[in-house]
Amino acid sequence: MRPAVHRAEGKKYMYLSDRVERLLTKVNKPASYMGGELNSVRKMPEETELYWGFCFPDLYEIGMSYLGLQIIYHVLNSCPGVYCQRIFAPGDDMEQLMRQENVPLFTVEDRQAASELDVLGFTLQYELSFTNIVNMLDLAGVPALSTKRSEDDPIIAAGGNCSFNPEPLSDIIDFFMIGDGEDVLIEVSELLKKKKKEGWTRREFLEHVSRIKGVYVPSFYEPQYGDDGCMTGYRKLYNSAPDRVVKRIVMDMDSVDFPLKPIVPFMETVHDRSVIELFRGCTRGCRFCQAGMICRPVRERSPELVRRFASESLANTGYDEMSLLSLSTSDYSQIEPLVRDLMADCKQKDTGLSLPSLRLDSFSEDMLREIQEFRKTGLTFAPEAGTQRLRNIINKSITDEHIYGAAEKVIKMGYTNIKLYFMVGLPGETDEDLDGIAEIAKNIVWLNKKYGDEKKKGRFNVTVSVSNFVPKADTPFQWAAQDSPEEFDRKHIYLKEQLRKVKHCSFQYHGTDTSELEAVLARGDRRLGKTIIRAWELGCKFDGWTEFFDFEKWKQAFADTGADIDFYAHRARGESEYLPWDIMDCGVTKKYMLHELHEAMNEIQTQDCRKGCTGCGLKRFVECPVYEQGANYS
Amino acid sequence: MARYLLKFSKKGGIRFISHLDMLRVFQRAFRRAGIDISYSNGYNPHPRIGFAMPLSLGFESEAEYLEFRTDTDYGIQQIGDMLNEKMPPGIEAISCRRIDNAGKKTAAAVLARASYTALYRGEDGSMRAEVTDAIVPFLAQEHIVSVKYSKKKKKDVESDIRPNIYSLSSVSEKRLLFSMMLGAGNSGSLNPEIMMKELCRFCEVEYRDYEWLYTRTEMFFLDGKGRPRPLDEFGGSLRSNI
Numbered sequence: 022m023r024p025a026v027h028r029a030e031g032k033k034y035m036y037l038s039d040r041v042e043r044l045l046t047k048v049n050k051p052a053s054y055m056g057g058e059l060n061s062v063r064k065m066p067e068e069t070e071l072y073w074g075f076c077f078p079d080l081y082e083i084g085m086s087y088l089g090l091q092i093i094y095h096v097l098n099s100c101p102g103v104y105c106q107r108i109f110a111p112g113d114d115m116e117q118l119m120r121q122e123n124v125p126l127f128t129v130e131d132r133q134a135a136s137e138l139d140v141l142g143f144t145l146q147y148e149l150s151f152t153n154i155v156n157m158l159d160l161a162g163v164p165a166l167s168t169k170r171s172e173d174d175p176i177i178a179a180g181g182n183c184s185f186n187p188e189p190l191s192d193i194i195d196f197f198m199i200g201d202g203e204d205v206l207i208e209v210s211e212l213l214k215k216k217k218k219e220g221w222t223r224r225e226f227l228e229h230v231s232r233i234k235g236v237y238v239p240s241f242y243e244p245q246y247g248d249d250g251c252m253t254g255y256r257k258l259y260n261s262a263p264d265r266v267v268k269r270i271v272m273d274m275d276s277v278d279f280p281l282k283p284i285v286p287f288m289e290t291v292h293d294r295s296v297i298e299l300f301r302g303c304t305r306g307c308r309f310c311q312a313g314m315i316c317r318p319v320r321e322r323s324p325e326l327v328r329r330f331a332s333e334s335l336a337n338t339g340y341d342e343m344s345l346l347s348l349s350t351s352d353y354s355q356i357e358p359l360v361r362d363l364m365a366d367c368k369q370k371d372t373g374l375s376l377p378s379l380r381l382d383s384f385s386e387d388m389l390r391e392i393q394e395f396r397k398t399g400l401t402f403a404p405e406a407g408t409q410r411l412r413n414i415i416n417k418s419i420t421d422e423h424i425y426g427a428a429e430k431v432i433k434m435g436y437t438n439i440k441l442y443f444m445v446g447l448p449g450e451t452d453e454d455l456d457g458i459a460e461i462a463k464n465i466v467w468l469n470k471k472y473g474d475e476k477k478k479g480r481f482n483v484t485v486s487v488s489n490f491v492p493k494a495d496t497p498f499q500w501a502a503q504d505s506p507e508e509f510d511r512k513h514i515y516l517k518e519q520l521r522k523v524k525h526c527s528f529q530y531h532g533t534d535t536s537e538l539e540a541v542l543a544r545g546d547r548r549l550g551k552t553i554i555r556a557w558e559l560g561c562k563f564d565g566w567t568e569f570f571d572f573e574k575w576k577q578a579f580a581d582t583g584a585d586i587d588f589y590a591h592r593a594r595g596e597s598e599y600l601p602w603d604i605m606d607c608g609v610t611k612k613y614m615l616h617e618l619h620e621a622m623n624e625i626q627t628q629d630c631r632k633g634c635t636g637c638g639l640k641r642f643v644e645c646p647v648y649e650q651g652a653n654y655s
Numbered sequence: 656m657a658r659y660l661l662k663f664s665k666k667g668g669i670r671f672i673s674h675l676d677m678l679r680v681f682q683r684a685f686r687r688a689g690i691d692i693s694y695s696n697g698y699n700p701h702p703r704i705g706f707a708m709p710l711s712l713g714f715e716s717e718a719e720y721l722e723f724r725t726d727t728d729y730g731i732q733q734i735g736d737m738l739n740e741k742m743p744p745g746i747e748a749i750s751c752r753r754i755d756n757a758g759k760k761t762a763a764a765v766l767a768r769a770s771y772t773a774l775y776r777g778e779d780g781s782m783r784a785e786v787t788d789a790i791v792p793f794l795a796q797e798h799i800v801s802v803k804y805s806k807k808k809k810k811d812v813e814s815d816i817r818p819n820i821y822s823l824s825s826v827s828e829k830r831l832l833f834s835m836m837l838g839a840g841n842s843g844s845l846n847p848e849i850m851m852k853e854l855c856r857f858c859e860v861e862y863r864d865y866e867w868l869y870t871r872t873e874m875f876f877l878d879g880k881g882r883p884r885p886l887d888e889f890g891g892s893l894r895s896n897i
């Protein structure tokens with residue numbers, strides 16, 4: 022068992038900063054805990070009414086590469102009277118020392134004990150970080166179960182993509198926020214200030230906060246189950262709580278606040294560069310993609326602003342690389358002129374420009390070369406499925422012509438590395454679709470033989486990287502059963518066998534255990550809260566890291582808490598079944614998702630809604646912007 | 656082309672920033688300040704910027720040296736001012752000099768000695784006398800063999816550290832504070848922590864690494880007569896105290 026950390030009480034923790042500093046001499050990456058980074062914020066007690074802890078349930082270097090952290094940090098610290106500090110999951114070596122020396126979880130900025138803050142907000146980016154939340158609360162000395170917490174404990178909040186199905190964490194989190202965070206965080210902060218000033222109880226606060234749009238207070242809803250174990254709905258326990266929680270949407274990307282002075286970590290993180298958010302949302306409608314559904318509608322930032330932000334951010338950080346962020350860069354309505362201008366700006370400042378997931382068709386070779394120059398990875402492509410039929414099912418609009426056209430282009434340009442991403446286990450998949458993957462690899466190798474540079478030909482490599490399909494909430498495939506681990510294994514071996522015969526081709530695939538656990542948690546219900554806590558008790562944490570992931574312990578936790586992996590991961594949901602996340606309105610209607618599922622079964626694609634609305638349901642709440650290609654920009 | 660030697664101090668929390676990260680801190684600060692560092696010629700150009708000597712993680716320093724070159728001629732005052740404005744807390748520029756006439760060798764190449772202090776910050780000050788009294792017999796040894804595990808060779812490696820100890824003394828009546836001059840640079844280098852560990856082992860006092868704070872106080876090169884001179888005097892005429 023882990024030694025318990027006792028919660029912070031008054032004077033005893035006055036010297037926390039010194040005690041942390043002592044540990045820093047003994048850990049691997051002291052810079053993760055040190056604070057003091059350029060552009061990080063410190064506030065004095067006199068100017069602070071409300072203490073937020075922004076909790077990232079993974080390591081510092083992961084969290085600091087996440088743009089959402091920088092945005093929220095900036096938004097909260099721009100609020101008068103609000104002081105937002107960062108808290109990360111300590112590395113294993115640090116955690117052991119903290120438990121030995123009874124040092125509680127602390128903030129990076131002031132090394133303040135997390136339990137002394139007014140509110141801790143977790144960001145939920147991936148399901149496999151859930152045990153880290155339990156672990157962090159334990160390190161803070163705060164009870165994991167919301168029912169066990171006292172009036173003195175911080176309020177525990179959460180947001181981020183995984184809160185669109187928050188149920189597995191509903192026993193732990195006091196309230197969730199869904200959708201864009203900018204406005205709701207400010208409204209919640211005002212309410213928290215009031216709570217403090219007027220001495221509201223937790224219950225009183227939760228009643229108030231449940232009336233803010235986009236907020237879900239799980240303790241006000243009791244899940245109901247039928248005899249078959251499936252959910253039948255929720256019983257409301259507090260009358261004024263909303264029947265359904267509607268996600269928040271920030272419409273104007275040109276007036277919303279954006280961090281132009283992001284924190285610059287001392288240590289190397291996943292990405293060391295200035296990142297400007299280009300647009301939110303995606304109109305393509307891939308049927309497996311959760312982000313594509315829950316982040317609608319598309320909202321672009323104007324090119325003039327993107328350029329200005331880029332230059333200010335670079336001047337404020339000193340980075341020598343910049344990047345644009347969105348779900349699919351190429352879809353930006355004025356991507357060509359913008360890239361041309363950014364490229365000129367970057368050249369002048371001797372700065373690299375890195376553009377992830379850029380489609381090649383619209384760029385000249387010269388331009389591509391300049392962008393590619395700074396890209397360490399070479400060309401990447403995500404057809405996701407091996408045949409046109411399966412691509413029709415998943416609504417991925419890439420065609421064979423796109424793939425081969427782009428491959429030919431880069432081969433002729435002299436590139437020797439191409440990476441292809443596919444998924445296996447997609448609904449409707451047969452072995453012919455797997456053959457299709459091998460076929461694509463073969464054809465690209467053939468293109469190299471035909472068009473490749475004589476001198477470089479021999480070095481050519483096409484990498485086929487395969488991930489396992491995980492059905493996600495709020496997607497047309499939310500009803501689908503995930504393949505069994507045995508079936509995944511069979512498909513991996515089958516593909517490996519097919520690709521073994523292809524020269525100049527390497528094959529990568531993911532472990533099935535993590536995919537299975539992800540599938541359980543992504544569509545889990547409230548009963549899994551016990552399983553998560555049990556898994557943590559058994560020693561699970563950092564489940565997303567291969568060196569820590571221990572599926573045997575998880576299986577034990579499922580057994581101990583009477584939860585059935587098959588029920589969650591491998592069971593197709595009935596079309597009329599009540600789903601645990603139906604209480605959340607992500608903007609896209611269930612009716613539309615079901616329609617999309619039927620279209621998928623008929624192998625029919627749905628058009629990109631930039632070309633015309635397909636009626637997903639967003640218009641119930643907002644006017645979807647229409648962007649014309651190349652308009653209004655010179 | 657202009658060549659500079661910047662002297663700065665590194666104190667407080669920032670002492671946990673590693674050597675490589677420090678280099679990035681400076682490169683970014685130069686970019687923010689709009690100072691363009693020269694690049695070397697050749698197939699794989701690299702920025703012409705480097706420290707005279709790495710500083711161990713957790714050490715403070717009153718005398719770090721950064722040597723760099725620029726294509727544009729910047730005023731010395733300008734560089735110092737810009738840096739002090741753009742550096743994270745804990746790093747302070749002390750002086751910046753033009754060393755265009757310093758010859759072919761870099762500051763790192765001429766470095767021969769470094770001085771340090773070691774301060775005990777733990778709770779058990781009672782062993783002050785023991786450690787202090789041990790200094791004379793400790794230094795009287797002809798050889799002081801230190802054993803270190805080598806990751807490269809995958810085994811313990813012995814080395815004699817005595818030749819790299821040039822002086823060691825206690826400098827406070829009340830506190831456990833020691834001052835020392837040790838070999839540095841290419842001709843033989845010794846980390847003060849290794850020496851203190853050996854001293855503690857010699858007088859059978861337990862050494863706990865987090866109880867000691869090390870500060871580098873100066874770096875030296877040897878003049879024509881073999882006398883140590885602070886790097887502050889290396890190859891330069893134009894001096895500017897910031």
Ligand code: SF4
Nearest residue numbers: 630634635636637645
């Ligand atoms: S309502 Fe229509 S235009 Fe708006 S996101 Fe949905 S499909 Fe696209």
